[in-house]
Amino acid sequence: MEVARFEGNGFLETHIVESVSWDDLERYAASKAGGSSEKHHHSWRSHQHDSSRKDDESPGELYELWRQEQNIIAARLDKELKSRWELDELIEEQLSRYQSHYYKAMVATSLKDVSNLLMPTWIPPHELAAVSWLGDCRPTAILDLLRVLAAQNPNFSLSESSERVLSQLVREIRIEEAVIDEEYAEIQATCVLHLPFSPLCNAQSREEALGSVQELFGNINKVISKAQRLRYKVLELVMKKLLNQTDTAEFVVAFAGIQDVIHQYGEQKKLKKLYPTVSMKGSGSSS
Known part of the structure; x- marks a missing residue:
């Protein structure tokens, strides 16, 4: 495949590149478009790849993939719930301390x-x-x-x-x-x-x-x-x-x-009352 590229002097330079796929061209275009575009393109390609992969997978493989994704989300939810339970426990502990004090x-x-x-x-x-x-x-x-x-x-x-x-x-x-x-x-x-x-x-x-x-x-x-x-x-x-x-x-x-x-x-006020500061008058004075 021939790939045309403009150099800084304005001349068109042509190179013969072997085994260039559309994926290579897309990655090249995404890298020139900037970081945010690259992330968007990567996510789109990943989604397309996942969709095409799911089309090619058997029902058993799809079920296993669905089960894994379900467990990942459940684990994240469980972590959030544990954080809330821990917060509830801390609040109850603090309240019990107030109770014992009062x-x-x-x-x-x-x-x-x-x-x-x-x-x-x-x-x-x-x-x-x-x-x-x-x-x-x-x-x-x-x-x-x-x-x-x-x-x-x-x-x-x-x-x-x-x-x-x-x-x-x-x-x-x-x-x-x-x-x-x-x-x-x-x-x-x-x-x-x-x-x-x-x-x-x-x-x-x-x-x-x-x-x-x-x-x-x-x-x-x-x-x-x-x-x-x-x-x-x-x-x-x-x-x-x-x-x-x-x-x-x-x-x-x-x-x-x-x-x-x-x-x-x-x-601080108690310490100042117990140990008042003495102002020094003149360099030769002593405390």
């Missing part, structure tokens, strides 16, 4: 126990002010995070039905928060009556005074436990009832990230 009971038997219930010494003060009930952090702040995510993250979406459920949930949780606030206020208003120097305690016997203090400790423990259970209740509703699997994972990551940022900030 349902952790501490029986108040001394004044030290009560102070640890109200203001744990192992939490930096700035973090405590940001995430505790006494720091005015309420479970509805968790629900506010959903709207922030929906506004800032294009991959996070709340349907109209979810928005309605969220609004109703906010109203219900605020009522429960108000009840807990009232119980806190009642304890704060009456706790002074149970202090050792109060007139009420002076009029009581030692056993009666200790019993009143113990009752006060129990009331404080009940209110704090109730507040913690409400936090978990909100998390459980958000993660299991309100959001789908992907959005739940997005929420868990964001919620953990916010808590970690607050903790790191609190630790």
Whole structure:
């Protein structure tokens, strides 16, 4: 077969090429057409080849090919399902960790126990002010995070039905928060009556005074436990009832990230308070 080719000088040069097939010419044309065209041509040729091959194959061979293709797709689907199951397991594991944290009971038997219930010494003060009930952090702040995510993250979406459920949930949780606030206020208003120097305690016997203090400790423990259970209740509703699997994972990551940022900030402020920096005045001064 003769193949004509133009050189750079414009002259037509003819070569005699032996054993040139149409497939060779098609591959040559595809290579000149560019990468994308080559891929398209290759896929078209593969499809044509598969079609012609299937025409030539026996029914038994076609069945075996169909079975193999079916198994390949099934394996891919199984991999996707396993990934979703693993994601569900991680979400459940994280939720169980929240449950163990918020349902952790501490029986108040001394004044030290009560102070640890109200203001744990192992939490930096700035973090405590940001995430505790006494720091005015309420479970509805968790629900506010959903709207922030929906506004800032294009991959996070709340349907109209979810928005309605969220609004109703906010109203219900605020009522429960108000009840807990009232119980806190009642304890704060009456706790002074149970202090050792109060007139009420002076009029009581030692056993009666200790019993009143113990009752006060129990009331404080009940209110704090109730507040913690409400936090978990909100998390459980958000993660299991309100959001789908992907959005739940997005929420868990964001919620953990916010808590970690607050903790790191609190630790930095605590270190600055313990080890304040000393400004050096002049090169000859010493610390």
